[in-house]
Amino acid sequence: MSTWSTCLSLAEVAELPLLWSGDVIVVGGGSAGSAATVASARCGARTLVVERSGFLGGTGASVLDTFYGFYAPGAEGVRVVGGIAWEVADRLLREGFAFERPNTYGAGTGVTYEPDHLRRTWDRLVADSGAGVLLHSPVTRVVVEDNSVVGLVVETTQGPALLRARAFIDASGDAEVAWRAGVALERPAPGRRLQPLTATFRMMDVEVGATTTKELHRLIGEAADEGTYRLPRREGSVHRTVLPGVVHTNLTRVSGVDPTDPFELSAAETEGRRQIEEYARFLVDRVPGYAKASLVSTADRIGVRESRRLLGRYVLTREDVMSARDFDDAIARCGAPLEDHDGGGSTVWEYIGGDTPSGETYGVPYRSLLPVEVEGLLVAGRCLSATHDAHASVRSMAQCMAMGEAAGTAAAMSVESDVTPGSLDVGTLRDRLVKNGVLL
Numbered sequence: 257m258s259t260w261s262t263c264l265s266l267a268e269v270a271e272l273p274l275l276w277s278g279d280v281i282v283v284g285g286g287s288a289g290s291a292a293t294v295a296s297a298r299c300g301a302r303t304l305v306v307e308r309s310g311f312l313g314g315t316g317a318s319v320l321d322t323f324y325g326f327y328a329p330g331a332e333g334v335r336v337v338g339g340i341a342w343e344v345a346d347r348l349l350r351e352g353f354a355f356e357r358p359n360t361y362g363a364g365t366g367v368t369y370e371p372d373h374l375r376r377t378w379d380r381l382v383a384d385s386g387a388g389v390l391l392h393s394p395v396t397r398v399v400v401e402d403n404s405v406v407g408l409v410v411e412t413t414q415g416p417a418l419l420r421a422r423a424f425i426d427a428s429g430d431a432e433v434a435w436r437a438g439v440a441l442e443r444p445a446p447g448r449r450l451q452p453l454t455a456t457f458r459m460m461d462v463e464v465g466a467t468t469t470k471e472l473h474r475l476i477g478e479a480a481d482e483g484t485y486r487l488p489r490r491e492g493s494v495h496r497t498v499l500p501g502v503v504h505t506n507l508t509r510v511s512g513v514d515p516t517d518p519f520e521l522s523a524a525e526t527e528g529r530r531q532i533e534e535y536a537r538f539l540v541d542r543v544p545g546y547a548k549a550s551l552v553s554t555a556d557r558i559g560v561r562e563s564r565r566l567l568g569r570y571v572l573t574r575e576d577v578m579s580a581r582d583f584d585d586a587i588a589r590c591g592a593p594l595e596d597h598d599g600g601g602s603t604v605w606e607y608i609g610g611d612t613p614s615g616e617t618y619g620v621p622y623r624s625l626l627p628v629e630v631e632g633l634l635v636a637g638r639c640l641s642a643t644h645d646a647h648a649s650v651r652s653m654a655q656c657m658a659m660g661e662a663a664g665t666a667a668a669m670s671v672e673s674d675v676t677p678g679s680l681d682v683g684t685l686r687d688r689l690v691k692n693g694v695l696l
């Protein structure tokens with residue numbers, strides 16, 4: 257049997273060069289990780305964000321272009337997320353790189369932005385916070401001593417190196433650090449429900465608004481039934497962007513894939529691109545407004561909705577979501593419906609507290625960011641501790657950024673007061689978050 261381990265002791269990494277040492281390291285620079293980085297550095301902690309790709313913003317800056325979760329669905333359209341997340345959205349809106357877009361299926365008003373500009377916005381916010389940035393550097397192993405995460409091994413352009421800090425945040429989407437540290441996780445497995453993957457794309461020279469969503473869905477169904485086009489998903493979203501004549505398209509669906517299996521993920525990328533060609537061909541051939549349109553770009557990577565998740569000190573459940581439950585240790589709020597894409601060709605929507613959007617919200621507990629087995633580690637973003645159903649509601653980017661801000665603030669406070677994140681006084685954390693504009 258192999259003795260290779262993802263979790264090492266300090267003695268086992270003694271030969272590696274120490275590339276960086278400080279207070280807080282954030283793994284993954286997506287919505288959660290970038291917000292965590294800014295929050296931690298603004299609290300005065302020496303902070304580094306480590307990202308495997310060449311930009312910050314993650315899925316939000318590569319696959320998507322609309323923040324959901326800021327507004328609770330319902331007649332009043334109340335905003336439930338503030339803090340750094342809203343600072344990002346507000347900055348994009350004020351600079352003319354975003355607009356608010358009423359949602360057609362009840363997820364609340366979205367903020368549609370230009371993803372390339374989001375990358376630069378995070379660059380500026382992180383630089384202004386004073387945090388360090390390490391791009392093109394996947395974390396490959398975790399160093400644990402006495403049940404505490406104390407370091408990471410990272411692959412860099414100069415080979416493997418060691419990073420040391422006093423607190424760590426796993427914002428990798430796939431719970432990469434938690435998994436490597438050996439903590440309890442919910443993982444893709446045969447028979448376990450898992451949301452499908454989607455490859456997004458953009459079309460240019462579109463006569464925007466020439467077809468309604470309802471008519472588009474009818475045309476997809478018709479073409480799929482005829483068998484002229486292979487269109488696995490019969491609904492989905494096509495919407496206008498900041499760029500005139502350009503639409504963002506979320507139509508493809510690659511199901512039954514374990515995104516943590518390297519060959520399955522690779523095959524999903526290829527299948528996603530194949531579906532993009534097919535949907536683009538269908539749009540140009542069959543849909544009013546697309547006669548002169550062409551495919552202008554495809555996402556850098558296929559969009560993964562769900563993979564590994566922490567099984568932490570609290571597991572957020574469907575009941576918590578549907579009953580709009582609050583928690584004494586809530587560090588973020590969410591009003592988004594359960595949005596489950598795992599039902600074959602269609603998507604299932606379930607609203608908090610009833611059959612229609614109500615404007616009700618629930619709290620996201622701090623304990624859902626804390627592993628049971630190790631100290632020195634927080635988890636934020638889509639790999640938080642939640643069931644499949646609860647995750648289908650809480651995974652929007654506004655909530656991921658809010659969780660990131662809470663994790664970053666908690667990590668910095670734990671370093672500042674020399675306690676572990678798990679024994680931090682949550683009341684003090686919540687007070688600090690509210691002082692910084694977080695809505696609780």
Ligand SMILES: Cc1cc2nc3c(=O)[nH]c(=O)nc-3n(C[C@H](O)[C@H](O)[C@H](O)COP(=O)(O)OP(=O)(O)OC[C@H]3O[C@@H](n4cnc5c(N)ncnc54)[C@H](O)[C@@H]3O)c2cc1C
Pocket residue numbers: 283284285286287288289306307308309313314315316319320321322323324325393394395396427428429430432453454455506559560561636637638639651652653654656
């Ligand atoms: C197809 C699709 C459509 C969606 N639509 C919407 C929508 O319209 N609006 C909305 O609000 N939400 C939407 N969501 C949900 C939302 O996008 C995600 O839940 C959210 O972006 C997750 O943010 P995150 O920060 O947790 O992860 P990510 O944004 O994925 O960030 C994780 C980062 O970690 C990095 N990373 C991973 N492993 C390592 C490693 N070992 N070392 C270093 N770096 C690493 C990755 O490169 C990535 O940058 C959608 C999701 C998908 C897939």
